[in-house]
Amino acid sequence: MKNGISILLSRIATPTRVGPRDFIVVAVLAAVAFAVPYFAGTYQQEVGFRILQLGALAAAWNIAAGYTGLVSLGSAAFFGIGVYTMAIASNAGLPIALCVLLAAVMAGLFALIVSPALFRLRGLYFTVGTLALAEAMRIFVVNSPWFGGQAGIFLTARAPKAYDLYWIALLIAVFVVVCVLLLLRSRWSYRMQAVRDDEDVASQLGVRTYRTKLWAFGLSGALIAIVGSIQALNQGIVQPNGGFGMSWTIDIVSVAIIGGMGTKVGPWVGAVFIVLLGEFLIQFPEIHLAVVGVVLVLVIRFMPNGIWGTLTLALQKNRNFS
Amino acid sequence: MTAVLQLESITKSYGGVRALDSLSLHVAPGEVLGVIGPNGAGKSTLIGVIGGALTPNSGTVTFDGRDISKLSSADRARLGIGRTYQIPRPFTRMTVADNVRLAATNSGHHISQRELEPFVAGILERLGLTPFAEEVAGKLPLLRRKRLELARALALKPRVLLLDEIGAGLVRSETEELIAIIQSLRTEVESMVLIEHVMDVISQCCDRTAVLDFGKMVTVDETPKVLADPVVASLYLGSVAESADTVVVDEGKRAAIRASLTSLVSAPNTAPGTPLLTVDDVWVRYGGLNALKGVSLSVNPGECIALLGANGAGKTTMARSLAGAVPLTSGTISFAGKSIAGLRPDEVTALGIAQCMEGRKIFGTLSIEENLIAGGLDARKHVKAERLEAVYSIFPILKQRRKNSGTALSGGQQQMLAIGRALMSAPTLLVFDEISLGLSPIAVDEVYEALGAIRDSGVSMIVVEQSVDRALGLADRAMVLGQGEITLEGKPAELLADARLLSSYLG
Amino acid sequence: MNSIDPVGLANTVLGGALLGGLIALSAVGLSLVLGVMKLVNLMHGQIVVLGAYVAFYLAAFWGISPLLALPIVFVLGFAFTAPVQRFILAPVAKHGEEAGLLTTFALAIILENLFIRFFSGDSRSLDTAFSRETLAIGPINLPTIYLIGFAISLTVCLAVWMLVTRTSFGRSLRASSEDPISAAIVGIHVSRVRWGTFALNGGLASMGGVLIALCFSFTPSSGSEYLLTAFAIIVLGGLGNIMGTFVGGIALGVIQSLGAYFMGDGYRTFVGLVMLIILLAIAPNGILKRRRSL
DSSP states (O other), X not given: OTTHHHHHHTTOOOOOOOOHHHHHHHHHHHHHHHHHHHHSOHHHHHHHHHHHHHHHHHHHHHIIIIIHOOOOSOHHHHHHHHHHHHHHHHHTTOOHHHHHHHHHHXXXXXXXXXXXXXXXXXXXXXXXXXXXXHHHHHHHHHHSTTTTGGGOEEOOSOOOOHHHHXXXXXXXXXXXXXXXXXXXXXXHHHHHHHHHHOXXXXXXXXXXXXXXXXHHHHHHHHHHHHHHHHHHHHHSEEOHHHHSOHHHHHHHHHHHHHHOTTOSSHHHHHHHHHHHHHHHTTTOHHHHHHHHHHHXXXXXXXXXXXXXXXXXXXXXXXXXXO | OOOSEEEEEEEEEETTEEEEEEEEEEXXXXXXXXXXXXXXXXXXXXXXXXXXXXXXXXXXXXETTEEOTTSOHHHHHHHTEEEOOSSOOOXXXXXXXXXXXXXXXXXXXXXXXXXXHHXXXXXXXXXXXXXXXXXXXXXXXXXXXXXXXXXXXXXXXXXXXXXXXXXXXXXXXXXHHHHHHHHHXXXXXXXXXXXXXXXHHHHHXXXXXXXXXXXXXXXXXXXXXXXXXXXXXXXHHOOHHHHHHHOOOOHHHHHHHHHHHTTTOOOOOSXXXXXXXXXXXXXXXXXXXXXXXXXXXXXXXXXXXXXXXXXXXXXXXXXXXXXXXXXXXXXXXXETTEEOTTOOHHHHHHHTEEEEOTTOOOOTTSBHHHHHHHHTTTSOHHHHHHHXXXXXXXXXXXXXXXXXXXXXSOHHHHHHHHHHHHHTTOOSEEEEESTTTTOOHHHHHHHHHHHHHHHHTTOEEEXXXXXXXXXXXXXXXXXXXXXXXXXXXXXXXXXXXOHHHXXXXXO | OOOOOXXXXXXXXXXXXXXXXXXXXXXXXXXXXXXXXXXXXXXXXXXXXXXXXXXXXXXXXXXOOHHHHHHXXXXXXXXXXXXXXXXXXXXXXXXXXXXXXXXXXHHHHHHHHHHHHHHOSOOBOOOOTTXXXXXXXXXXXXXXXXXXHHHHHHHHHHHHHHHHHHSHHHHHHHHHHHOHHHHHHHTOOHHHHHHHHHHHHHHHHHHHHHHHHHHSOBOGGGHHHHHHHHHHHHHXXXXXXXXXXXXXXXXXXXXXXHHHHHHOGGGHHHHHHHHHHHHHHHXXXXXXXXXXXX
């Protein structure tokens, strides 16, 4: 691609650095968030749950899309796998913690199985392939005899209280964040970003690109499935259009892009923005989504690094001038 | 003594064009091998085949006695083959240090976390990149990008290092720095392969030098012998005597062509005595690289200018900016009294500047006739038909095969098609960019025969060429570009006598 | 295991072929857009749905038969998408392929939710005088509307093929798909070709939506299914190959109806999607190889 350089230049975010400070910040924020149910009502806890859920999903998606360049529109497939694994496994009597783990394993296996076909596709074709994959999964679950069809499956497990759900979501959000931070500290971080910036050159420098993509895609999918498994507990019933619905993909992609793809903080900024916007327009869900679409169009055009990426770039510039 | 690297009858074709034609080559331990040859000789393809980025159609690559033809490029890198790219390809969104860390942590050598930082710091220091370690690589200017290429390749701790035109686009002092670095590497890298156009690098670094042309080995020998070989000089500069004799001028045919050309060129619409085209202090900068550094030139009505220079000197950037396809960083270009800065390429063409682009750029999904028509879209129907006939009478082969795909022609015929397509807009100024590139000598003769006729029609021309003798045989005036600046200017005869001309190519 | 009924199977295959050819109309523009703009247009499905809604309301308010409404739908689809390209997609092209792709994704979200807001989430369908008629050929019974739709789709695809292979716009379109920079230097106004192509696709996809809605009911959320079906068709037919797209549509129709026949009707789309993924993985340039000069 001839003008590849100019395109990339317009999308330079701050370099990825992870230090002890990041872990301290996460610990402090987690401690504050942990205390929320003690002084906030059920409504605030539900909003908090939604923010943690979307933030964790977008942060997980960001591993593949933001850092590795695997822009997937198939997140709903992984989410659905998490949702259904929880329903089936917990109804079979397995302990909840094991069900969550199983959801992650199933998602990782799924990534392994589809990777030979998907990783032959580059760029736009990869994106379309993942979209087709998620739709195929949804239709398969609707029609196959094992998953309760359109009606879905009821969970026999007792529905958790709002604050329980909130704390579980917080635990998982912290887990996702720590995973991302550890990943960014490891050597995988360079490999993933190298594959994103120039797959051929990465290979020429010794990077086994297929393996790198599989790790990123699989980990991203497994974390999404974990969040999905909690959603099953939250709903008490799982259905194909809820679990494998495009709406999850839409939420994840808009949160990550509006917040800032390829940044550590972006997904969380995006989640707060989208959830608060949703609460503001709670009477008009379809207007909310249309507005999200408009914001998305504007962000892609005027802030290609998202809210967080743009902010940090602006701060950097200020620092350089002073 | 066994070779470290051995290539056995490698052939690599791209859609019928043989970039490498059963090429065999070996690199001995401790040796620095230079590879030279004109543009399109297959040099970069050679590096791609060794590094594993390209799969040859046939032949084997042996490294250390082991056949590595089937290995992926990652596995070859881990075995100890490092390469750089002609146009640097840093990971633009990673920092400079991370670029190096990546290579250090994926080589065949294990490196512990404790060893990593001093190792990376050492490499950065050595290549003078320490002050930029935390900068995003996409912001680096060209010289630092080139150093980063080298730094990354070194971080692999390679046994064999493949360097693709590390000197291209650099000024002399920068080139000297690189030579020093390359020489210092001799002790730690087993062997090196250097592809170069900058002859200083070849003469100062390489033990042996191989010369490629049309994907074949012309000669390989000790460097001083190769550089003294007259065959090698003629590969770059061509041989004036030879070509002048072989062209038989058919006066009748010339007259017919001249008649056809009258409908294919337009008279300039300028006041007498003023230049048709004025380029004033033009700078073009992209991707951290200054491709043009204050170029000024002018073309008078009916004049033919030759624009010469080695690879990477900025010739094609100049041609592209005349076409409106490259935005100017500063400076002005005015044509027939109008500024063309900020115009779209199609608007520039409509004003009367037509281009024969480097690499011909024939549309394969269009037939030959459609390719021609695409060159004259704005003309009225009957004018278009008239011009089409005129082009056909100059190049009858195009008429015979007018329904075939544009790329079904041979290289020389495609070049005729490209010339015909440029003429279809009836331009006042024609820019020919590297039109002899990759053509056989006979095809070049034919193309230049046509160019001579076009010049005689009175249209203004800029002939951008590497092949010096051809362009000088045609031009009224010539200029030599070097590192983005005009370094020599004068009448063709004066330039040919000037020793600096050869040195701008061979160093 | 039921034994296979040959007449039923023939009916299925023929019906599937007709249906596939009919649906091909909704796909033909997608491939042009992909070629010229290097853009996977994720709002394609919503444009198809939009066409169906336009015909639905033309019929509801003015009693215009959907088949007669086709030209109006084309014009409206064209007029709606031209400014979308000019003012929304063209400006983000400089940010790279990904930005264009995600912008169409955002536009798809917007359109789908506006449909829900203004047209309600109800399932709709289009009716004509022929909707319940069938045509008997020996023992085989085919819905008349399939035959009519197939003929219309074939006619329009032929017209598009003529446009691309025989006209000045078509030459510019092909040159711009192959090498936009060279095309511009040769003198082609590439950005105009781009919006012309996108708007043409808008008109064609909207008409395709009318044909589909004559055979199946649709909802505001049908877009993603239509997009993926169209994508499967163009990959099957070879990217940029107009008549290949039509043949690809027929092939997909046959495959889908066979899938539905043997596995149950719910698997109709599933079979198409699985085939799309396999096709993308084994042959990104399509099964029917693209001819060099169309």
